[in-house]
Amino acid sequence: MSPDHVSTACLIALDWGTSSLRAWLLDASGHVLDERATADGIMQIADGDFEAVFARVAGDWLAAHGALPALACGMIGSRGGWVEAPYVTTPADPADLASRLTPVAVAGTTLHIVPGVNQAADAARLPDVMRGEESQVHGALAADPGLAEHAWLVLPGTHCKWVEIEQGRIVGFKTFMTGELFAVLRAHSILGRPAQDTTPSDDPAAFALGATTARDTGVAGGFSALFSARSRLLAGELQPASSLSYLSGLLIGEELRSVFAGRDDRPPLCLIGDETLCARYRTALAHFDIDDTTHQPDAARYGLMRIARAADLIQGTPS
Amino acid sequence: MSPDHVSTACLIALDWGTSSLRAWLLDASGHVLDERATADGIMQIADGDFEAVFARVAGDWLAAHGALPALACGMIGSRGGWVEAPYVTTPADPADLASRLTPVAVAGTTLHIVPGVNQAADAARLPDVMRGEESQVHGALAADPGLAEHAWLVLPGTHCKWVEIEQGRIVGFKTFMTGELFAVLRAHSILGRPAQDTTPSDDPAAFALGATTARDTGVAGGFSALFSARSRLLAGELQPASSLSYLSGLLIGEELRSVFAGRDDRPPLCLIGDETLCARYRTALAHFDIDDTTHQPDAARYGLMRIARAADLIQGTPS
Numbered sequence: 001m002s003p004d005h006v007s008t009a010c011l012i013a014l015d016w017g018t019s020s021l022r023a024w025l026l027d028a029s030g031h032v033l034d035e036r037a038t039a040d041g042i043m044q045i046a047d048g049d050f051e052a053v054f055a056r057v058a059g060d061w062l063a064a065h066g067a068l069p070a071l072a073c074g075m076i077g078s079r080g081g082w083v084e085a086p087y088v089t090t091p092a093d094p095a096d097l098a099s100r101l102t103p104v105a106v107a108g109t110t111l112h113i114v115p116g117v118n119q120a121a122d123a124a125r126l127p128d129v130m131r132g133e134e135s136q137v138h139g140a141l142a143a144d145p146g147l148a149e150h151a152w153l154v155l156p157g158t159h160c161k162w163v164e165i166e167q168g169r170i171v172g173f174k175t176f177m178t179g180e181l182f183a184v185l186r187a188h189s190i191l192g193r194p195a196q197d198t199t200p201s202d203d204p205a206a207f208a209l210g211a212t213t214a215r216d217t218g219v220a221g222g223f224s225a226l227f228s229a230r231s232r233l234l235a236g237e238l239q240p241a242s243s244l245s246y247l248s249g250l251l252i253g254e255e256l257r258s259v260f261a262g263r264d265d266r267p268p269l270c271l272i273g274d275e276t277l278c279a280r281y282r283t284a285l286a287h288f289d290i291d292d293t294t295h296q297p298d299a300a301r302y303g304l305m306r307i308a309r310a311a312d313l314i315q316g317t318p319s
Numbered sequence: 320m321s322p323d324h325v326s327t328a329c330l331i332a333l334d335w336g337t338s339s340l341r342a343w344l345l346d347a348s349g350h351v352l353d354e355r356a357t358a359d360g361i362m363q364i365a366d367g368d369f370e371a372v373f374a375r376v377a378g379d380w381l382a383a384h385g386a387l388p389a390l391a392c393g394m395i396g397s398r399g400g401w402v403e404a405p406y407v408t409t410p411a412d413p414a415d416l417a418s419r420l421t422p423v424a425v426a427g428t429t430l431h432i433v434p435g436v437n438q439a440a441d442a443a444r445l446p447d448v449m450r451g452e453e454s455q456v457h458g459a460l461a462a463d464p465g466l467a468e469h470a471w472l473v474l475p476g477t478h479c480k481w482v483e484i485e486q487g488r489i490v491g492f493k494t495f496m497t498g499e500l501f502a503v504l505r506a507h508s509i510l511g512r513p514a515q516d517t518t519p520s521d522d523p524a525a526f527a528l529g530a531t532t533a534r535d536t537g538v539a540g541g542f543s544a545l546f547s548a549r550s551r552l553l554a555g556e557l558q559p560a561s562s563l564s565y566l567s568g569l570l571i572g573e574e575l576r577s578v579f580a581g582r583d584d585r586p587p588l589c590l591i592g593d594e595t596l597c598a599r600y601r602t603a604l605a606h607f608d609i610d611d612t613t614h615q616p617d618a619a620r621y622g623l624m625r626i627a628r629a630a631d632l633i634q635g636t637p638s
């Protein structure tokens with residue numbers, strides 16, 4: 001794109017989750033012409049008037065550029081969202097997702113909602129679901145095509161997803177409730193109380209102790225070590241201000257212990273999302289002798305662009 | 320004791336925990352002459368006036384029988400309790416506990432507080448602590464001396480304890496936060512929400528599915544299956560009203576998976592405490608092919624009697 005080239009808006013892309021909404025105005029190459037982030041997650045829209053939120057966020061883009069197509073991923077397509085967008089069952093590539101969009105007429109255009117992905121139970125797997133991560137995953141694969149053949153993509157968060165990719169398809173995945181567990185244990189359990197009387201500090205040594213404690217539980221597993229976040233305090237091995245760092249290390253360490261238990265090999269690992277949280281995972285992974293992970297920042301808009309293109313929503317060719 | 324024998328009160332025994340207080344007036348044989356249960360757990364005594372609570376609960380016993388010795392176990396001896404009673408480190412038998420009582424002068428007599436037991440960290444064990452369970456354990460051993468040589472005593476609850484006994488001594492133990500995890504996940508996590516719109520039912524099939532799901536995670540461990548309490552619901556495999564039964568089975572099942580992982584043998588198992596909760600554990604144990612557990616109802620007062628006798632607090636001989 002040359003400096004004197006004026007890009008033409010082609011797509012409104014939305015990552016519309018439980019607690020937040022991000023929106024981008026994109027050209028045919030996926031360049032960001034404008035963007036917005038609001039707190040209008042589906043849990044925050046008490047009256048269910050998603051149309052009003054959409055108009056507030058994207059109305060001026062539509063007024064300026066005409067009836068642009070819009071594409072949204074995330075919990076907006078769940079039962080508690082705008083319209084339920086049925087799941088696509090694994091394996092799932094961008095074409096599978098693009099062929100199963102759920103359209104909603106709104107503000108003179110069509111908002112297409114990306115389906116979530118589900119996994120049926122079999123002998124090796126529990127049933128599982130994702131909404132939004134499928135778009136981030138395919139965005140990361142667009143940014144780093146070397147991962148497409150075989151990789152594990154890891155999306156830390158409230159519900160951390162470990163997604164296995166083969167030949168550019170999501171072939172299986174597992175959800176760990178690590179982020180939510182940390183939040184509820186911090187706010188509501190005996191493990192969170194000591195830190196409430198302090199200014200909790202980010203203590204790398206306590207985080208490392210938590211991660212290695214979980215790792216070293218072996219087959220017993222990290223659930224069995226949860227109470228150590230209290231007993232180490234009573235034993236003087238841990239300070240109240242560091243107790244949340246320990247708990248965080250223990251929970252992330254247990255997630256890693258579980259994933260790698262009984263495995264001799266693994267494909268390349270890529271962490272996706274918020275850099276601060278991904279850095280915590282990288283630190284914990286180092287305690288499992290893993291230091292070759294790559295990182296993709298939140299890749300939702302790249303994935304939405306890919307899916308939009310696969311669905312023929314985009315006019316024009318990439319520059 | 321013959322019917323015409325009038326028992327003489329010898330001991331006021333108290334099991335004084337976080338959320339409740341139970342008190343017994345006992346004769347020299349440990350027979351209950353009177354008893355009381357109140358909600359005066361240490362968390363409920365906001366002003367810290369334990370003396371007033373003691374006087375309210377035991378004042379008329381002291382008035383009627385003179386300055387009886389009193390013995391208390393439980394969180395009353397913790398930092399947040401009346402007086403901190405230092406821990407006795409494993410191994411711990413009744414004589415060890417009796418030799419380390421912490422006296423408090425109150426209402427014209429002496430209240431002796433039983434020490435908790437702690438376990439120092441070593442290569443095989445994490446640090447751990449108990450307060451109150453040591454008295455229940457030694458009470459159960461008094462009631463069933465066959466367990467003294469080698470056994471695992473299991474005390475389900477907010478913080479479930481697995482206590483290993485050898486030669487009548489507590490030689491090691493492990494705390495599982497199973498009860499607290501269930502409570503916080505039920506009240507504060509996404510896993511508890513579906514049941515909030517229903518009348519939760521006790522569903523044995525859902526409990527069994529949870530327990531076997533955790534069991535079958537193998538080395539991955541039951542943390543990795545936590546999200547299945549949601550995904551099975553979305554997959555139509557679980558009903559909202561049964562979701563708490565599933566979660567309960569999953570958490571108790573994970574506790575059992577962890578305890579038995581990598582083991583070929585185990586000593587006799589005895590469950591101690593509330594029959595309803597112990598029955599849940601027995602049901603889950605059956606899914607691990609274990610059906611030879613015994614049961615002791617809450618045995619705190621038997622243990623307090625043993626410790627009181629070992630400490631020479633009791634005048635008179637058992638009838």
